[in-house]
Amino acid sequence: MQTRIEPRLLKGFRDFFPEEEAHRRWMLQKIANAFEICGFEPIQTPTIEYLDILMGKYGEEGEKLLYHFKDHGQRDVALRYDLTVPLARFVAQHRDIARPFKRYQIGSVFRAEKPAHGRFREFVQCDADCVGSASFLADAECISAGILALKALGLENFQVRIGHRGVLSAILEHFSITNHVPVLRALDKLEKQGEQAVILEIENLGIDTNKAKRLIETVKSLEGLTIAQQVSPVAVHNLRQIMEALTNMGFRGHVTIDLTIARGLDYYTGAVFETNILDLPDMGSVMSGGRYDSLLGMFCGEDLPAVGISIGVDRLFSALVELGLFQGARQGVFVVVCPFEDVALPLSLRVLQMLRQVSIPSEVMVDFPSRPKKQLAYAGRRRASFAVLVGGREVQENCLTVKELSTGEQRNMGIEEAIGFLRSQFGAESGNGQGT
Amino acid sequence: MQTRIEPRLLKGFRDFFPEEEAHRRWMLQKIANAFEICGFEPIQTPTIEYLDILMGKYGEEGEKLLYHFKDHGQRDVALRYDLTVPLARFVAQHRDIARPFKRYQIGSVFRAEKPAHGRFREFVQCDADCVGSASFLADAECISAGILALKALGLENFQVRIGHRGVLSAILEHFSITNHVPVLRALDKLEKQGEQAVILEIENLGIDTNKAKRLIETVKSLEGLTIAQQVSPVAVHNLRQIMEALTNMGFRGHVTIDLTIARGLDYYTGAVFETNILDLPDMGSVMSGGRYDSLLGMFCGEDLPAVGISIGVDRLFSALVELGLFQGARQGVFVVVCPFEDVALPLSLRVLQMLRQVSIPSEVMVDFPSRPKKQLAYAGRRRASFAVLVGGREVQENCLTVKELSTGEQRNMGIEEAIGFLRSQFGAESGNGQGT
Incomplete structure (x- = not known):
């Protein structure tokens, strides 16, 4: 038919060999089961969406990473960047879905990232979200589904750190800082880049060094809650209620308040969370998410509250390998x-x-x-x-x-x-x- | 952030609601289990491949349907059209994989088809293939894995119709027909378009009416086997051995020889199969495939025999709905x-x-x-x-x-x-x- 073609993979993409793929399938099935036991139902959305559906939700940095092209009908389309914006589109388009709507979705997402160790251009996300309720119980239910998924995989020594955009905003107001988004994005880098780098980034936004230092001290201590209480008691109450519900669910040992959690994406509005495996302190978060009460408004014309968690499969997989938790999954034939x-x-x-x-x-x-x-x-x-x-x-x-x-x-x-x-x-x- | 965006799906793409998606997940899990019981192991390949990997394998018609674009590095890339060519690329690239290599893969494939009832631009395929063996047992094992998958879903009244490209070629040679590919493609339309249309198409290839009629009579009857026996006894023996193995496996009632099966894709070389559910005579094939001994040569530089089956999830899903076979899969919470x-x-x-x-x-x-x-x-x-x-x-x-x-x-x-x-x-x- 034609001459030999060099078989090769695109940079940043992967083949999964049988042993790894069998373990990945086992892991994804355990997560799906845990989500279903918590009353989340599966949906699926297309891999390709209209480009304008995805634009304006991920921030400038994120948008640059969208795989987009013109299809055969010259429509501007893009591969999905996450499963959250497609969910928002789904709910807005199918307005008759009864709410609160609890769904989970497992699927590949695509980002034209610079390839790096452990960073890929196609990777699988597992999301559980609750749409249509502003209640603290919706936040607690998403977090508890994530906790039960991790426990089902044999993990025990992990902690969900819960921050709150509303509480952070109150603290920023207390410090008379007005341009919240870039400051939140800077704060979100505290863990990865360290205090000095963050102070510098905040200074570059026109905020003086002392204020930047005091801001960081405040979010790192529980002092932040006391300050926020005066500016936005509702936000602080919301955060406390989520913690209390999780405590009643028996997860006191797995959750903690951490106001330094801000998260990078534009669409978060309330509680935000990251999850660390304590046995693997150098590994980043394996499960994160938050409340995004305005995102659906961009599609619906009216705000519709929503909250969700997302499990990053690759990092979780590495953790399970490192901790030897794939022992149970048998390989090959009998x-x-x-x-x-x-x-x-x-x-x-x-x-x-x-x-x-x-x-x-x-x-x-x-x-x-x-x-x-x-x-x-x-x-x-x-x-x-x-x-x-x-x-x-x-x-x-x-x-x-x-x-x-x-x-x-x-x-x-x-x-x-x-x-x-x-x-x-x-x-x-x-x-x-x-x-x- | 911006004004309201009209939430809408791309034409030919779908959202799956909870009830349907729960049933789809149940169905895919049953199929995966059946494949694993037959010793097929899971792999996964990327959704995006270099364009030249996919070109030249699907025929002109197929290639027009490739979703292709330039990525951020100006590379020509495309979304996968099926799971067979990616498997060929996978095996050629990872030459140290022990053979015979039996793998299964479940994933979305993309074709810019004209949308029509039941035809979509993104759909899921479930494939089981055996690479590295020219043995009739490899064919029989792929077919038996497919049969066990259908049985695991509760189907009983179905039939795998097995044809053979080698046998068909021998028959064409007997009729002194030289341009095999377009004639095979015409023959493949017998069931869908009827005899008259196929005779016309063959005539248009410069073959006279009587010969076209006799050719069709021959492939429709077992007379074809006798004729082919003289031209290519090896091909006829191969087909008979596959049938015998399937009979020994206890599947006599589920398999039959049908020389009108030709299959449209360029890459088939030996046995080819289609599967019909007898209770739903108007529904097309739910499981098809065949032997493709030359495809890997395009990547490897040396021929490597291979055979596989592919289950079309959408049609199978419709069949299970129509036959009421989703009764067992419970919905919602308890x-x-x-x-x-x-x-x-x-x-x-x-x-x-x-x-x-x-x-x-x-x-x-x-x-x-x-x-x-x-x-x-x-x-x-x-x-x-x-x-x-x-x-x-x-x-x-x-x-x-x-x-x-x-x-x-x-x-x-x-x-x-x-x-x-x-x-x-x-x-x-x-x-x-x-x-x-």
Whole structure:
């Protein structure tokens, strides 16, 4: 058809190999289950949206990273940058959806970032959001869904740090600072870039050094709450109610107030949160989000309150690997059926289907005929626990030879007996007979 | 931030609402499980590839439908059109992957098609492929994985029709027809467009009417096999071996030879298949695929045999809806906890977490406080089976009132007792206590 094409990946994009992808699928399924147990329902939106739907929501920096192009009808379109703006579009477009509406969505998002260690141009987000309620319980429910998702993955030693845009704004007003957005963005860098860099950035906004220093001291201490209380008691009350609800839910050990959390995106209005795994202090936040009560107004023409959390799959995956929490997810097949002779193929294929009917992951080496040694090597590579050997004798006597690969032990059994034996072994290994 | 933006979807793209998306997720999980039981492992590739990776594989018609654009680095890139060419690129790029390599992949693909009923510009494919083996068992394993996936979804009355490009080519040679590709493409339209249209299309390729008619008669009958046997006995033997293996696997009732199956894509070389649900005769194929032994050569520089099947999720979903096979997948939450007074909130939130800890999907109406009537209406809308009512009396006596929503029956119980009762009810309803 044509000459050889160099197979290559675009910079900043990834292939996932079987072992990693199997673990990723296991992780995403656990998160989805936790969200569903908390009453969040799945939706899905397209990968491509009209460009104007996405513009004006992520700030200038964010917008530069949008993958956009003209489609076949010369429409300006873009790949989604997150799952929050598409949700806002979804809710605004389908106004008859009953509210409060709790949904979750799992999907790829795209950002033309400078590739760097652990930063990719396509990555998966898992979001849980509640639209249509201004109640502190909506914030608490999103956070608790996130906490239960992390716990379902075996994480225990983590903390959700909760800040509040309303409280921060009150503090900025107390300091007579008017240009809130750039100052909030500077404050948000405290953890990553350190105090000196942030002070410098705030100075560059025309605020004197002393004020910048005092501002930082204030947000770092609980003093900030006392100051904010006088300017905006409603914001402080809201933050306290969220904390109290989470405490009643039994999550006191997993949540803390941290006023330095500001978050970079333009659309947040109330509580904002970041989540750190305490065993991995150098790893950034694995779950973040906040309240965005004005975003839907850009589509609806009237404000519609909303709050959500987003789990960053890549960082969470690294954390689970580092902490050894993928132990439970089994890889490969359990049984490889090995037809050692031509005459053994029909019986082998019949046994293969019997194993599959009872949900035992099993296969036959497709290269047939193959030497016994090669078939057993294949079984090893596929991490099988057992090989079922079928030769002329087994065919004649209508039986099977079951070989345990770790010990080399072989047992001769009737067919039904062998299936029953393998089933019990698989059930014992996977804990409940259900597999991964 | 800016004025109101009209929320709207791009033509040919879709939002999936909770009920449909929940069912789609259930369906995809069943398919993935079936593939894994057959020893196929998951991989994932990027949504975006270099344009030249995708060009020259889908035929002219297909290429026109590629979404392509220049990225921020002025590279020519495109959204993936299927999952087969990305697999070929993947295998060619990672040459150290042990073979035979059996992988499955689930993901969105993009085609700038004219939107029509049931035809979309973004849709999900589920593929299972085996790379690196020319054996008939590889074909049989891909087909059997597909059959087991359909059976896992509750389908029984379906048939995989298997054709063969090699056999068809032999028949064309017998008829002294040289330009195979356009004739195969014409033959592939037999089912959709009928005999007259296909005869006309073949005539337009410079072949006389009588020959066109005889060709069609030949591929429609098993006479084709006898003719092909003389020209290419290897191809006929291959087709017969695949059928025999599937018969040994117990799938005789689900497979049949049909030489009219040709498939449109350029890259097929051997067996090709389509699958019809016999209860829905007007619905097209829900699972198709074939052998493509030359595609990898375009990337590798040497031929590497491969075969695969692809399940079209949209059509399969419609079939399952029409046949009522989504009965088992439960929707909504099982319990709504209703705090009827301020003082009842802490206990309500504690009970909510106890329910979630035993994996019972449950929630509290986040708008708090709400009137009891409104909370119960919410429980109804969420299709809950039970409401747990918590008022001042329950708090004082440390107990709960459990209301069965279908009957209105109320029971007063201790907290642990109530959790145990709801757990047993949920287990009974969902069959195994595991939920959806």
